[in-house]
Amino acid sequence: MNRKLSYTLLLYIAGILAITTVVVVLLQKPYTFHGTVLNPPLPVTDFTLQTGEGETFSLSAARGRFVLLFFGYTSCPDVCPTTLAELRQVSENLGDDARNIQVVMVTADPERDTPEKMKAYVAHFDPNFIGVSGNLADLESLWEELGVFVEKEDTGSAAGYLVSHTSSVYVLDRNGDLILMFPYGTSAADIASDLSELLKQTEQ
Amino acid sequence: MKTRLIMILMLTATLLGACATTREMSIHDAWIRPSTMGNNSAAYFIIENGTGMDDTLLSVDSDIASATEVHLSMVMDGGVMSMQQQESVPVPTSEKVEFKPGGLHVMFVGLTQDLKVGDTITLTLNFENAGTRIVEVPIREP
Numbered sequence: 001m002n003r004k005l006s007y008t009l010l011l012y013i014a015g016i017l018a019i020t021t022v023v024v025v026l027l028q029k030p031y032t033f034h035g036t037v038l039n040p041p042l043p044v045t046d047f048t049l050q051t052g053e054g055e056t057f058s059l060s061a062a063r064g065r066f067v068l069l070f071f072g073y074t075s076c077p078d079v080c081p082t083t084l085a086e087l088r089q090v091s092e093n094l095g096d097d098a099r100n101i102q103v104v105m106v107t108a109d110p111e112r113d114t115p116e117k118m119k120a121y122v123a124h125f126d127p128n129f130i131g132v133s134g135n136l137a138d139l140e141s142l143w144e145e146l147g148v149f150v151e152k153e154d155t156g157s158a159a160g161y162l163v164s165h166t167s168s169v170y171v172l173d174r175n176g177d178l179i180l181m182f183p184y185g186t187s188a189a190d191i192a193s194d195l196s197e198l199l200k201q202t203e204q
Numbered sequence: 205m206k207t208r209l210i211m212i213l214m215l216t217a218t219l220l221g222a223c224a225t226t227r228e229m230s231i232h233d234a235w236i237r238p239s240t241m242g243n244n245s246a247a248y249f250i251i252e253n254g255t256g257m258d259d260t261l262l263s264v265d266s267d268i269a270s271a272t273e274v275h276l277s278m279v280m281d282g283g284v285m286s287m288q289q290q291e292s293v294p295v296p297t298s299e300k301v302e303f304k305p306g307g308l309h310v311m312f313v314g315l316t317q318d319l320k321v322g323d324t325i326t327l328t329l330n331f332e333n334a335g336t337r338i339v340e341v342p343i344r345e346p
Binding site for chain 1: 237238239240243244245246270271273275277279280282283284285286287288289305306309311312313314345346
């Protein structure tokens, strides 16, 4: 083999190596979450609330799965059904992985939302969703811990009072710690993508 | 001669037709969220004011709920979602006013019937200048 040819070959190999390195580095670029990440995750005190007649839901019972908490009320015609429909879309996008997440809607209006009403309401969207209510003190301590704002507003609507409430979706990890928050309007595709990444990172 | 007359008539008709479509208060892409009797729901649509005159949506009527109101959802500080009932909605000429999730919507309080996907309901929009517009609204998922 003459010298010129071996140089060309060397350059060729060097070029391929360089391209491979760039590709590998690019592929290893850390995933950028669409939601707001809490690092370190914030521990959330275990809670037990009511869903349906005589049934309860405890955060600790969902350990091992990711819990998506959302706060709203059943008389809400716009934002709450929009979010629930989107979370149903997230579940569909996740496919089999959806068994590792649990969507829980917590009422922001315990005065009107009974546990039965919450259960029936979320079931319209997805039979696997859990809807919970409970006594005001239990709910308030959860709202407070997560920084959820809830306020009754009298607007003259025939619906009686309306409730202003934080509309974010809170993601609790497999230990029940708050790890991610999605503001209202985050697309189902972005939420599903973040959850897939979390599931992948914490595969058991 | 006869052919020419027909052609002129056709042309006039086409021009009139074009005028009619541009000089309208058009309401399109309407849909309403499925729900069940006793609960609430919301409807959305796009209003395009082609009348050449500023107008105002004064109210919306339906016979599917005990009350039909216009509300606006707004995101406040810290991601708090708040809803406000609207007395009226300005619809300026040559503009599009979009009713959409998380924004303007028609709120149905206390549905007197189930809203099943695939069915349609009738809405009446009352404008200050354009008068009444009746819209057939399909019930569907977002």
